[in-house]
Amino acid sequence: MHLITFKQNNHSRIGVLDTVRNEVVDLTAIGLPGDMLALINAGEVGLDKAREAIVSGEVRLALNEVKILAPIPRPLRNILCVGKNYRDHVSEVQSALPSSGDGVPELPIIFTKATTTVIGPGDTIPASQDPTDSADYEGELAVVIGKGGRGISRHQAMEHIFGYTIINDVTSRRMQKGHQQWFLGKSLDGFCPMGPGLVTRDEIPDVTQLQVKTSVNGEIRQDGSVAQMIFDIPILIETLSQTMTLEPGDIIATGTPAGVGMGFEPPRFLKTGDWVAVTIDPIGTLENPVG
Structure with a gap:
């Protein structure tokens, strides 16, 4: 559904x-x-x-x-996010943010976004509120937990998924670099468009077949397969549940493929008047203007 x-x-x-x-x-x-x-x-x-x-x-x-x-307009907890989870994205991050660490991570990198970042389809991404004028897009597949639990094995992980949605992990790159951590630069109000819907797990029998595509003003910037993840969804659920109890409604943003604005030379950050669209079929397209 x-x-x-x-x-x-x-x-x-x-x-x-x-x-x-x-x-x-x-x-x-x-x-x-x-x-x-x-x-x-x-x-x-x-x-x-x-x-x-x-x-x-x-x-x-x-x-x-x-x-x-947004399918979950105000999550109960911060959105759980995964950094550097596509190999091609690792290279562009390393080039633009040398302080982010060397190479492909050995274990999943986890950070969070505040609940106040969530906005819905068609809502304006408030890039103008970024004091550093460096707002960037990151199209991502997001997993929504159905059955909670702790110590979930990767072999049982898919049974704990309720469904899937799309998020745009909008990020202030200069804040991210300046603070040398990711929470503040990714938690500005309105920096997490989500939607347009929540597709139940049974509708997507093989999540690795999904393609993540992001366009800005009609120009395709990102086009990556979920199969290219360094750490797949079962590993992410296993890793998170080793240290915390996952609860119904928890949202896990699984990472973004290459093609973000900071990866260009010069960087192509979002500006007022832009239009960002993230498509993952069969979930749909998440579209937002930039203001």
Whole structure:
């Protein structure tokens, strides 16, 4: 299912996107929870009710009558992020940020983004709020945890995934370099567009076949395969759950392929008036203007 969080008449609800008919099945109207985190916590029972609603044809809305929000507009915890997880991206990071370490990492590099970074599809990326004028894009596949747990083995990891979405890990490069760590430069308000939907795990039987593409003003900048990750999704879940309990609704951003703005000479940072689009089919395209 292609789940979304949407707003109509100033009320936020959750639904299923019918891309064929350009309609939204309003799940809240049939008694399901009003937010995505509650639906994730409901597990298979909630998903079964959602499937029944699709078949029954109840409470459908025209897509143009609603505004799609980030699928999880305010996560319960910081977004868990993975740095330098595509080999081609490692080279461009090393060139632009020598302080970031040498070569391909031996273990996953983990950092977080604040919950206040999240914005939805169509919302403006506030690049002008970056005091260093160096806002950059990073298109990424994000994993949303369904069944929580600690000490999850890589062999069981996929069973703990609820679904997948897209994020743009927008980053202030000069803040990242100046502070010699990644949290501040990646946690400016509005620096994490997310969406447009949350596709359940059953819809994507082989996640390694997905392609991550990012364009700026129609120009393709990034085009990488999830299969090129240095540390795949099961390893990331195993690594994280060795030290913490993963909880339903936790979001893991899995890293970005080469082609970010800082990798060009001179760097091509985002500026007011730009338009960024991150596409991962079948999840969709996450589009945002820059302001």
